Amino acid sequence: MMNLTLCLHSEELKSRIVAAAVMMQANVRELDLDYLLKSRNLGCAQILIDHDVQQIRRLIMHLQALGVDPRRQVIRFIDKPWHAYVYHDIPIFASIVNPPDPIAAVEVIRKLQSAVPFAKQLTASDTDMPQSVSDPLDEPFVQSSAMRRTVEQLKKLAGLSVDTILMGETGVGKDTCALWLHEKSGLKGAFVHVNCAALPEQLFESELFGVTAGAFTGAQKDRAGKLELAHQGTLYLDEIDSMPLACQAKLLNALQYRGATRLGAVKPYTSDFRVIASTKVDFESLIRQGRFREDLYFRLNISKIHIPALRERLDDLIPLYLHFLKLAAEAFKLPEPCLVPTDWDRLLAHPWRGNVRELKAHAQRFVLGLDLWGAEKDSEGEGLKDRLTQFERMIIEQTLRQCDGCTKKTSAVLKIPLHSLYYRLRRLGIPIEDSQGLASEASGSQGEGNSLTYLDTQGY
Numbered sequence: 001m002m003n004l005t006l007c008l009h010s011e012e013l014k015s016r017i018v019a020a021a022v023m024m025q026a027n028v029r030e031l032d033l034d035y036l037l038k039s040r041n042l043g044c045a046q047i048l049i050d051h052d053v054q055q056i057r058r059l060i061m062h063l064q065a066l067g068v069d070p071r072r073q074v075i076r077f078i079d080k081p082w083h084a085y086v087y088h089d090i091p092i093f094a095s096i097v098n099p100p101d102p103i104a105a106v107e108v109i110r111k112l113q114s115a116v117p118f119a120k121q122l123t124a125s126d127t128d129m130p131q132s133v134s135d136p137l138d139e140p141f142v143q144s145s146a147m148r149r150t151v152e153q154l155k156k157l158a159g160l161s162v163d164t165i166l167m168g169e170t171g172v173g174k175d176t177c178a179l180w181l182h183e184k185s186g187l188k189g190a191f192v193h194v195n196c197a198a199l200p201e202q203l204f205e206s207e208l209f210g211v212t213a214g215a216f217t218g219a220q221k222d223r224a225g226k227l228e229l230a231h232q233g234t235l236y237l238d239e240i241d242s243m244p245l246a247c248q249a250k251l252l253n254a255l256q257y258r259g260a261t262r263l264g265a266v267k268p269y270t271s272d273f274r275v276i277a278s279t280k281v282d283f284e285s286l287i288r289q290g291r292f293r294e295d296l297y298f299r300l301n302i303s304k305i306h307i308p309a310l311r312e313r314l315d316d317l318i319p320l321y322l323h324f325l326k327l328a329a330e331a332f333k334l335p336e337p338c339l340v341p342t343d344w345d346r347l348l349a350h351p352w353r354g355n356v357r358e359l360k361a362h363a364q365r366f367v368l369g370l371d372l373w374g375a376e377k378d379s380e381g382e383g384l385k386d387r388l389t390q391f392e393r394m395i396i397e398q399t400l401r402q403c404d405g406c407t408k409k410t411s412a413v414l415k416i417p418l419h420s421l422y423y424r425l426r427r428l429g430i431p432i433e434d435s436q437g438l439a440s441e442a443s444g445s446q447g448e449g450n451s452l453t454y455l456d457t458q459g460y
């Protein structure tokens with residue numbers, strides 16, 4: 001028999017669903033949101049909720065903190081079919097249009113009964129996060145559409161030994177993705193990491209190409225270069241944007257011929273390797289500034305993948321944070337701390353300039369019981385944060401005005417997804433008066449129709 005937990009504001013909707021559930025022989029219990037947010041054991045019932053997205057997010061965070069996957073249990077009621085497109089990224093099982101009458105309510109339950117066995121009513125222990133990062137790009141850590149796109153591209157390249165550029169801010173996971181690409185490539189050779197930023201010009205040739213004994217004072221033994229070590233494997237050129245120009249010319253030559261000559265040697269060697277290069281800075285601007293050779297860029301740019309900043313993939317933040325908490329608790333042999341909704345709000349609002357690396361360190365500090373936000377306050381003070389928020393509000397309000405209040409146009413002008421704009425509007429307390437954005441989203445996609453057409457099984 002199906003188990004339903006109702007967390008509904010609307011008395012009318014509640015009575016309709018209860019009546020329909022009784023008719024369809026489903027178990028129902030009614031719980032208010034505060035109770036759900038305090039409860040440590042929510043069982044495996046489907047949770048039907050009609051609260052606003054902010055409240056649903058709180059519930060999602062709570063479920064995730066308990067190790068329960070909301071994509072298997074949470075079903076939200078929406079007023080209009082196109083509301084499914086707003087915040088479509090929130091990880092829930094489905095969005096259903098409010099059934100307007102008892103017959104439609106029965107249909108909702110019937111649909112759920114046929115859909116839910118497919119989603120398996122898993123218990124909390126079944127949906128625990130993986131124990132180790134066996135695969136950092138595994139589905140539980142990739143909830144945001146921005147990162148999903150990146151992972152799709154990475155997967156396409158995984159089996160192909162093509163040269164690749166990974167772009168992204170500090171700490172977004174470029175090294176992690178490079179290693180992932182290597183591991184998935186099936187290449188037999190090693191993953192050889194060269195930190196270009198830490199490689200002085202004088203040592204560049206000996207490090208990269210190798211050296212023979214006696215080539216210079218101090219070169220007592222033959223030493224293989226990184227290029228040789230990467231034979232049949234991957235040469236990972238980390239932070240290639242900071243490589244001196246003189247080294248770039250030598251590197252280009254070595255990449256063209258996939259080989260080099262050790263310092264002091266006469267005979268060149270060849271080496272068959274894949275190159276992955278990472279950069280924090282966009283190459284076009286480096287080339288314009290004369291800091292990067294265009295020919296080397298063209299040589300490397302067979303495929304280019306952008307890894308989004310953490311602030312552009314907030315949906316990944318919670319699963320990653322929970323994962324890091326678990327890892328840190330295991331490593332330090334300390335209990336895993338429990339987060340309350342205000343902690344999550346704060347985590348989601350933080351700018352995360354250090355991206356995933358900063359998030360990981362934050363989780364470690366949390367497990368160790370250290371001051372979480374003190375360092376940030378000391379370094380930048382509340383004033384800067386407030387001013388940045390005011391600045392963000394000013395830009396959004398200004399753009400909304402320019403776009404006559406149309407949220408869809410505003411999101412396009414600001415180059416952020418519509419759901420991200422809605423998140424910001426709510427966070428900044430800017431009233432949403434427009435229905436044009438929603439309406440225009442809906443146009444050309446779904447009409448009003450029967451409410452049951454809109455059982456949107458997100459992620460299934």
Ligand SMILES: Nc1ncnc2c1ncn2[C@@H]1O[C@H](COP(=O)(O)OP(=O)(O)OP(=O)(O)O)[C@@H](O)[C@H]1O
Binds near residue numbers: 137173238280
């Ligand atoms: N998807 C992920 N899953 C688990 N851990 C991750 C993930 N992405 C990044 N990390 C962790 O975050 C930290 C920073 O990642 P990484 O070194 O790959 O970033 P980066 O972009 O190469 O940084 P930098 O620009 O400083 O070289 C590492 O500790 C890494 O293990």
